Amino acid sequence: ASAVSQDEDSSSASSIISRFRQYLQINTAQPKPNYHEAADFLISQANSLSLESQVLEFVQGKPLVLLKWPGKNPALPSILLNSHTDVVPSEHHKWAHPPFDAHLDSATGNIYARGSQDMKCVGMQYLEAIRKLKASPSFRQPLRTVYLSFVPDEEIGGHHGAEMLAHSEVFQKMNVGVVLDEGLASPDDFYRVFYAERSPMWLVIKATGPPGHGAKLYDNSAMENLLKSIESIRRFRAAQFDLVKSGSRAEGEVISVNMAFLKAGTPSPTGFVMNLQPSEAQAGLDIRVPPTADHLSLERRIAEEWAPSSRNMTFEFKQKASVYDKFGKPMLTAHDGSNPWWGLLEEAIKNANGKVGKPEIFPASTDARYFREQGLPAIGFSPMANTPILLHDHNEFLNKDEYLKGIDAYESIIKAFASFDERTSDDESKAEL
Numbered sequence: 001a002s003a004v005s006q007d008e009d010s011s012s013a014s015s016i017i018s019r020f021r022q023y024l025q026i027n028t029a030q031p032k033p034n035y036h037e038a039a040d041f042l043i044s045q046a047n048s049l050s051l052e053s054q055v056l057e058f059v060q061g062k063p064l065v066l067l068k069w070p071g072k073n074p075a076l077p078s079i080l081l082n083s084h085t086d087v088v089p090s091e092h093h094k095w096a097h098p099p100f101d102a103h104l105d106s107a108t109g110n111i112y113a114r115g116s117q118d119m120k121c122v123g124m125q126y127l128e129a130i131r132k133l134k135a136s137p138s139f140r141q142p143l144r145t146v147y148l149s150f151v152p153d154e155e156i157g158g159h160h161g162a163e164m165l166a167h168s169e170v171f172q173k174m175n176v177g178v179v180l181d182e183g184l185a186s187p188d189d190f191y192r193v194f195y196a197e198r199s200p201m202w203l204v205i206k207a208t209g210p211p212g213h214g215a216k217l218y219d220n221s222a223m224e225n226l227l228k229s230i231e232s233i234r235r236f237r238a239a240q241f242d243l244v245k246s247g248s249r250a251e252g253e254v255i256s257v258n259m260a261f262l263k264a265g266t267p268s269p270t271g272f273v274m275n276l277q278p279s280e281a282q283a284g285l286d287i288r289v290p291p292t293a294d295h296l297s298l299e300r301r302i303a304e305e306w307a308p309s310s311r312n313m314t315f316e317f318k319q320k321a322s323v324y325d326k327f328g329k330p331m332l333t334a335h336d337g338s339n340p341w342w343g344l345l346e347e348a349i350k351n352a353n354g355k356v357g358k359p360e361i362f363p364a365s366t367d368a369r370y371f372r373e374q375g376l377p378a379i380g381f382s383p384m385a386n387t388p389i390l391l392h393d394h395n396e397f398l399n400k401d402e403y404l405k406g407i408d409a410y411e412s413i414i415k416a417f418a419s420f421d422e423r424t425s426d427d428e429s430k431a432e433l
Ligand code: MET
Pocket: 154, 155, 156, 157, 158, 200, 319, 364, 365, 366
């Protein structure tokens, strides 16, 4: 076939979908993601698009793929399109289609795969949007440099991925002006856009107490001590949830607390010993804290009510992110006239026939916090309208037409961002230095 027909072929909807499915079929599930296969695939995509590429391995075995589309004016702050390559584990047997088959349902057009929403869709959509822009006669080269980062380990905290990137010398040199990262699907036809996120706090509380006969009623057992905490945590959780149920707060505006595990008991070959009260009991809690919440009072509550030493309890944070950036300000990206990127994004989405919802706080956590921490504006956006929210759930899917529409949205956004010619006052002060 001639070069031209090959080009036409690579831009056809079916080849776009097949590349998406190929990426989805790479098993990058935690805790043993196949990162090298994903990196090889991404580099091959970059080569087919003539993008510059490098693999950063801040931690061995955890490649971070960084792609560059150089702009005409490299002095202007660049655009960073971020996505993570890992996905959460799945209970394979509970899925209608195996999570790494990327099964395409011919009747509905739904593509079933772990990562179809979170967030291999976004990573591939960036690339497909660039493919379209490169092929479009009215836009061949961006004014600003566009970077794409495909980072490892987001699902386990991002410490060996985005966090190290954001602290690296490479990142300094990239002179990033704005970051795009993941958002959430929306069941209605409005895309969701996020200007902040809740900080993760993964807490393990542990109770100890004297062991005893299973028939004895006594005070201060480990189980009793832990249950008192759990009662208190449940009251707090219910009060926060009530604010959401009554409509007075959005999901991202309250502190959520959910139990991730309970661990106690003395194992026996048939299960657990029944007539022995254990001397230790633990609970793991996934807590999410809005950037404007009073996190000091939450920490006091943890120390005084949820794990008081007076009740023989201790606690440990498995993950605890700051709610402040490096200037000591809560991590909130401006979403008014003071941030030109916000208006550009909304307008670009509308130009691609998309509807945009009200700016929200992302209820979970993303790598965007590492960029916001550096004082950069970061916007959470995954173009998935008319889609049930299935991240981390069974049968995660994305419809192929919705995926294709998302590429149009990014084409419009990347074009607008990369062409944006006005220096913000911040850029000017940087340029003076
Ligand atoms: C604790 S890092 C965040 C991991 C994942 N994105 C979550 O929100 O659960």
